[in-house]
Amino acid sequence: MKNLFLLTMLLSTSFLFAQGIVTGTITDSEMKTPLPGANVTVAGTNNGTTTNFDGKFSLNVETTTGKIVLSYVGFQKQEIEFTVKNGETVDLGSFALMADENALGEIVVIGKGVVDVAIGRDTPVAVSTVTSKDIQRRSGNEEFPTLLRTMPSVYANTSGGGYGDSEVRVRGFDQSNTAVLLNGQPINGMEDGKMYWSNWQGVKDIASAVQVQRGLGASKLAISSVGGTINIVTQTYNSVERGYVQQEIANNNYTKSTAYYSTGANDKGWSSTYMLSYWKGDGNFYEGTEGNGLTYFFSVGYKPSDEHAFNLLLTGAPQTHDQAYQNSIGDALQYGRKYNSNWGYKDGKYYNERTNFYHKPVLNLNWDWNISEKSDLSTVVYASIGRGGGTGPLGSFDNKYNSNGQIDFDAIVANNRSLATTDVAGNDLLIGEDEDNMGYITRASMNNHFWVGAVSNFNHKINENLEFNVGLDYRFYHGDHYRQVNDFLGLDGWRETGNGSIPNGQIVLQDYKVNLFNPTFNVAKSDQQIDYSNSEDIAYIGGFGQVEYKTDKFSTFLQGALSNQKHTRYDYFAYTLPSEQESESVENVGYNVKGGANYNINDQHNIYANAGFYSRQPFHDNVYLTYTNDINPLAENEDITGLELGYGFKSKIFSANLNAYYTKWANRTNTEEDRLDLDEDGIDEFYFSNYTQIEQTHMGLELDFISRPVETLPLTIKGFASVGNWKYSDNPNLNLIRQDDLSVVESQSGKSYVDGEKIGDAPQLSFNLGVQYNILDNLSIDADWFLYDQLFAGISPLDFTDPEADNKVVELPSYDIFRLGASYRLKLEGKKSLDFRANVDNLFNEVYLTSLSSNRAVTADTDAGNVYRGINTSNRGSFGFDRQWSLSVKFNF
Structure with missing residues (x-):
């Protein structure tokens, strides 16, 4: 009996722990190429593996029957049934995964707990995703924001002109009200919420995917997600060894060279990735916009056990690029659409007086701790040190432009050299100062900062359906702002009389030239600073929490966050006494609460809804009045209310999402810079405008779809339609302040009637239609058509101060553009291959206006020669880029 019992136990144990091996290959259904690094797991378990460079996998299984789940970022999951006998190896064959536009969950290997990605039919928010495959497909000189333009209600505006000067708007909200996260780290400026994409030129090289959550989104942090949240997820832990070198060329002498290598994971759990690239070019479109830059990326991952995973990441992108500011349409028609008024020749060499230069290295450390089967903790600690700024003119010189509209720098130098000398310590020197005809130099407005922070999130599963998160968000920011001399232009020095700390003034004798690394290591001391010098400390601490309930049919969540933000300003020029140089500290408490629910009606249909309210603290630049230490008593928390409804349909050949949204942004305060010609002498002067009680209401509909009409045909059709109604919904108060003496212009202050x-x-109406077709297994073409309509000028409330006037916002002409691309892969020996890519943007060379920054209407008195396509040519605006092309070749090994 005893022996029979033992035999029974042995047979049972053998059955329970039956060992078998299943193998197979995973490929891309579009390109028919292997998918290295794809995840293969036994359904319902943690038992899994990844595919090798050839897309092959081998997985030990502990049951004779079951299912394996195949997944890869940007592709739809597949579940495959298997049957295997004990000790047997079964080849399941080859499986082609189909693209999924919104798949992102699988990509976050380390730091998933702090990277709030939305997942398909589980998260009740409007979401779109660009995968690394799409990013690499559109290589070349395309700006990062334009990679997002295939998403509903997302508009990439290239009006900045120089490399990295483009911007992205979501549902009509600018970048200061669209949160941008890098691996869960907020990267919008803490002073004003703005994004400067020139500081993130390398994102295209290091991003594994980018997900845009429109509206309040799924992020648990108290961030500026009025219009939406852009999640940039970079590479972290790589389990497969791979590498590549790539060379790209594009129009206007653009070249870019990139080298990448990932070691893959070794037996001890270590993995490291290295990437280095260098680019340069003469400008995308506008003349006089040369630039160059370097991108570096280093990541090391360590997984000592199933319980812990670490990843250390260092990345940066030092760059310089010359800029083209908006000129009048009349100037563009006179000198050509590529006209840029910022450059000319000095000693026979090209010279631009407005150059942006910056270096912002970012370091972050992620730690994932799987505490138990039900609990885990995810933490990211980060730091960045920003150095750089932008150059521009200081002083005055009459008639500085020649007949071609270019700056005559030789004449400026000659005028500077003709000034009377000044005795400085026994030496006769040419010293300029900021008064009429007292010299002309280029200065650099510096914006240096030190930023540290941490985000930690604890997740606990109460049962199969219910879980909660609690976490902490801490940030500290110190910024320094001042000007320094960039080029004396023939002078020996510059007299600074505005430094309150030095009542008798000072003479600055040192200049700081611009190059790729100069701002990182060369910082002007206080006695070499000019025009202004101020700093700020911003400390932020917040807590957040979320409860989520989920079944196969239904999911719902409720989130909340509470934060305190403290501001202190220091001004070393405007105030003489040290006791006055430090402002009174200002603390503001903010909070947000949001929730949503999703119901999967069946395998094809789902509906969702979400709602939220933000009480958002004002930005630092609005806390203090017009760049002084005086506190703005009207800078209160902004009120943001968001509502959203959505419907989704999914099948093998067609999927679509329909969203309706409503966002009200009220009680807003804003300070901005304006260029106005109030004295009507034909020359714009600079002013500050301060607004309070601004209110905007944005509502609209969004439809996006993807179709594969014939299952056996390698054709994909996708697109979107967005209809918006975005308006001011109240009349704000305003003050107009002269920049030179900070006095109020009473005639232009009071009420603005913009309601x-x-x-x-x-554009408040936009459409996209895209196609991709695989001609051969290794050859594909893709194209996109974009239509933009109901695009209005970016008005200043200053244009609407007369309640009796019949002012209307100028509407720009609608336009459409085409993009065409082709990809080819040449397979070589082993795992090696060559990838070729060609892109053409604005294929038919459409001429169009992309933005206006002034609002001057065509009236009965306007001369017909001063009208361009219904627009008054005195308006400042930007033409869109003409035809752009790029070619690349990539060697994979």
Whole structure:
């Protein structure tokens, strides 16, 4: 009996722990190429593996029957049934995964707990995703924001002109109100919420995927997600060894060279990735916009056990690029659409007086701790040190432009050299100062900062359906702002009389030239600073929490966050006494609460809804009045209310999402810079405008779809339609302040009557239709058509101060553009291959206006020669880029 019992136990154990091996290959259904690094797991378990460079996998299984799940970022999951006998190896064959536009969950290997990605039919928010495959497909000189333009209600505006000067708007909201996260780290400026994409030129090289959550989104942090949230997820832990070198060329002498290598994971759990690239070019479109830059990326991952995973990442992109500011349409028609008024020749060499230069290295450390089967903790600690700024003119010189509209720098130098000398310590020197005809130099407005922070999130599963998160978000920011001399232009020095700390003034004798690494290591001391010098400390601490309930049919969540933000300003020029140089500290408490629910009606249909309210603290630049230490008593928390409804349909050949949204942004305070010609002498002067009680209401509909009409045909059709109604919904108060002496212009201050006027700078009606077709297994073509309509000027409320006037916002002509691309892969020996890519943007060379920054209407008195396609040519605006092309070749090994 005892022996029979033992025999029974042995047979049972053998059955329970039956060992078998299943193998197979995973490929891309579009390109028919292997998918290295794809995940293969036994359904319902943690038992899994990844595919090798050839897309092959081998997985030990502990049951004779079951299912394996195949997944890869940007592709739809597949579940495959298997049957295997004990000790047997079964080849399941080859499986082609189909692209999924919104798949992102699988990509976050380390730091998933702090990277709030939305997952398909589980998260009740409007979401779109660009995968690394799409990013690499559109290589070349395309700006990062334009990679997102295939998403509903997302508009990439190239009006900045120089490399990295483009911007992205979501649902009509600018970048200061669209949160951008890098691996869960907020990267919008803490002073004003703005994004400067020139500081993130390398994102295209290091991003594994980019997900845009429109509206309040799924992020648990208290961030500026009024219009939406852009999640940039970079590479972290790589389990497969691979590498490549790539060379790209594009129009206007653009070249870019990139080298990449990932070691893959070794037996001890270590993995490291290295990437280095260098680019340069003469400009995308506008003349006089040369630039160059370097991108570096280093990541090391360590997984000592199933319980812990670490990843250390260092990346940066030092760059310089010359800029083209908006000129009048009349100037563009006179000198050509590529006209840029910022450059000319000095001693026979090209010279631009407005150059942006910056270096912002970012370091972050992720730690994932799987505490138990039900609990885990994810933490990211980060730091960045930003150095750089932008150059521009200081001083005055009459008639500085020649007949071609270019700056005559030789004449400026000659005028500077003709000034009377000044005795400085026994030496006769040419010293300029900021008064009429007292010299002309280029200065650099510096913006240096130190930023540290941490985000930690604890997740606990109460049962199969219910879980909660609690976490902490801490940030500290110190910024220094001042000007330094960039080029004396023939002078020996510059007299600074505005430094309150030095009442008798000082003479600055040192200049700081611009090059790729100069701002990182060369910082002007206080006695070499000019025009202004101020700093700020911003400390932020917040807590957040979320409860989520989920079944196969239904999911719902409720989130909340509470934060405190403290501001202190220091001004070393405007105040003489040290006791006055430090401002009174200002603390603001903010909070947000949001929730949503999704119901999967069946395998094809789902509906969702979400709602939220933000009480958002004002930005630092609005806390203090017009760049002084005086506190703005009207800078209160902004009120943001968002509502959203959505419907989704999914089948093998067609999927679509329909969203309706409503966002009200109220009680807003804003300070901005304006260029106005109030004295009507034909020359714009600079002013500050301060607004309070601004209110905007944005509502609209969004439809996006993807179709594979014939299952056996390698054809994909996708697109979107967006219809918006974005308006000012109240009349704000305003003050106009002269920049030179900070005095109020009474005649232009009071009330602005903008209630009901359209919000500008992004089209309120837009369409996209895209196709991709695989001609051969290794050859594909793709194309996109974009149509933009109901695009209005970016108005200043200053244009609407007369309640009796019949002011209307100027509407720009609608336009459409085409993009065409082709990809070819040449397979070589082993795992090696060559990838070729060609892109053409604005294929038919459409001429169009992309933005207006002034609002001057065509009236009965306007001369017909001063009208361009219904637009008054005195308006400042930007033409869109003409035809752009790029070619690349990539060697994979």
